[in-house]
Amino acid sequence: MATTSKQPEKHHIESSPLVISDSFEGYPLNFFNLPLHYRDDLKSVLIPYGLVQDRIEALASRIFSDLHIHIPEQLICMCVLKGGYRFFSDLVSKIQNENRLRNDRSLPMSLEFIRVRSYINDHSTDQTEIIGLSDLNSLKDKHILIVEDIIDTGVTMVALKKELEKFKPKTINVVSLFTKRRSDKKCIFKPDYSGFEVPDHFIVGYALDYNEYFRDLEHICVMKESGIKGQRQKLLQQLEKKQTQADVTADEYQEKSKSTKKILDQCRTGVDSLFKKIGCDRRQIDHLLQSHEGVTEDNILRYLGIIEERTNELLTAQAAIAAKEQNMSLRDRAPNLIGDGPSGPAPQVNLHLPNTDDRRDPDERDDRADDELKPLTREELKLRAAEQVKHLERKALQEQNKYNDLALSTTREKSAPGTSRGAGGDNGKAPTSRGR
Ligand code: HPA
Ligand code: MG
Numbered sequence: 001m002a003t004t005s006k007q008p009e010k011h012h013i014e015s016s017p018l019v020i021s022d023s024f025e026g027y028p029l030n031f032f033n034l035p036l037h038y039r040d041d042l043k044s045v046l047i048p049y050g051l052v053q054d055r056i057e058a059l060a061s062r063i064f065s066d067l068h069i070h071i072p073e074q075l076i077c078m079c080v081l082k083g084g085y086r087f088f089s090d091l092v093s094k095i096q097n098e099n100r101l102r103n104d105r106s107l108p109m110s111l112e113f114i115r116v117r118s119y120i121n122d123h124s125t126d127q128t129e130i131i132g133l134s135d136l137n138s139l140k141d142k143h144i145l146i147v148e149d150i151i152d153t154g155v156t157m158v159a160l161k162k163e164l165e166k167f168k169p170k171t172i173n174v175v176s177l178f179t180k181r182r183s184d185k186k187c188i189f190k191p192d193y194s195g196f197e198v199p200d201h202f203i204v205g206y207a208l209d210y211n212e213y214f215r216d217l218e219h220i221c222v223m224k225e226s227g228i229k230g231q232r233q234k235l236l237q238q239l240e241k242k243q244t245q246a247d248v249t250a251d252e253y254q255e256k257s258k259s260t261k262k263i264l265d266q267c268r269t270g271v272d273s274l275f276k277k278i279g280c281d282r283r284q285i286d287h288l289l290q291s292h293e294g295v296t297e298d299n300i301l302r303y304l305g306i307i308e309e310r311t312n313e314l315l316t317a318q319a320a321i322a323a324k325e326q327n328m329s330l331r332d333r334a335p336n337l338i339g340d341g342p343s344g345p346a347p348q349v350n351l352h353l354p355n356t357d358d359r360r361d362p363d364e365r366d367d368r369a370d371d372e373l374k375p376l377t378r379e380e381l382k383l384r385a386a387e388q389v390k391h392l393e394r395k396a397l398q399e400q401n402k403y404n405d406l407a408l409s410t411t412r413e414k415s416a417p418g419t420s421r422g423a424g425g426d427n428g429k430a431p432t433s434r435g436r
Pocket of ligand 1: 201202204211
């Protein structure tokens with residue numbers, strides 16, 4: 001007897017969304033445990049948390065079956081923050097479960113987190129910026145799964161995909177937990193995998209927000225009109241506060257700019273009058289600076305440079321006259337003006353790095369000659385190092401004093417013995433490289 005063996009139909013999990021019809025208004029709030037801080041803003045629970053989890057588990061299984069790619073290639077699971085973070089976390093952990101329980105196949109994953117910023121650029125065209133990926137070039141030849149919370153108009157997702165395609169990945173799949181059934185039907189993107197198709201209401205919860213509120217709500221809920229209005233009011237207040245702060249900051253900057261301008265004006269006037277007083281020929285300066293505007297913010301530093309030069313010339317001339325009257329050389333009379341500074345040319349500094357040969361004073365050397373043959377303890381080593389530092393310091397001070405004495409005699413300033421101690425000491429000079 002012939003038997004007809006009917007093949008059992010392969011159970012295939014839907015990749016398209018479970019449709020929530022317009023006629024379904026959601027479950028009344030009082031059947032759920034909801035945070036007090038949100039109760040007044042919500043109308044109903046559209047999709048309870050448990051159902052969300054079940055659908056994600058099904059999606060994970062379908063994605064696992066479809067995308068198990070040859071090991072060791074990784075699927076880059078790309079979370080679109082912030083709204084997608086909970087869906088991403090649950091989806092990945094459910095794919096991990098599949099990996100754990102299946103022995104015939106597996107799907108290695110790597111995780112990425114991005115934020116997408118849409119803005120209008122200088123040429124009034126939409127631009128998408130991907131924030132968070134350190135190296136977009138690393139996407140080349142990879143498989144990507146974009147994990148998104150909700151697709152509404154689809155504009156962002158189209159732009160994101162286009163942007164990622166520039167980096168030549170092998171495949172890009174998109175999974176969105178929700179797709180919005182817009183009443184104007186203006187949705188330009190259909191994801192490869194979707195959890196639920198929802199009516200054209202504003203939904204919140206499970207990381208979906210309104211103005212950063214409701215992310216900490218478990219169930220997917222529909223907002224009350226009054227709740228939306230209340231949130232809009234809050235948003236408006238926040239914007240007004242920001243605007244006020246921005247105004248205050250702008251005023252502060254304006255004040256700062258005014259006072260800076262005033263100081264600059266004073267500088268300009270001062271420089272101008274100095275110029276006249278020291279008798280600079282204005283036309284030559286204008287020629288030099290290629291400007292007929294006089295002192296401006298742009299050229300004031302060059303003016304100051306010229307004043308410095310001219311002042312130096314005048315002082316040098318004055319010093320030359322004084323030197324002649326006192327029968328001195330100009331170098332002795334005005335060492336600063338001709339470049340050496342009050343102490344004459346700086347002495348040659350010989351850097352003397354300690355070496356094994358001069359570990360201690362020569363007079364001590366003989367006494368300890370025998371010791372050199374013995375290995376030193378840590379303490380002995382420390383002691384010797386300290387002695388050596390002291391010795392070098394003494395030497396440096398001696399040399400410094402020699403230098404200071406020389407400087408004092410050069411400038412012919414009378415000072416009591418012992419005032420020329422270290423460099424940068426009582427005589428008010430800048431320290432030299434031997435300033436210890
Ligand atoms: N809820 C939260 N975020 C959204 C929605 C929504 O309904 N549509 C687009 N972004
Ligand atoms: Mg999103």
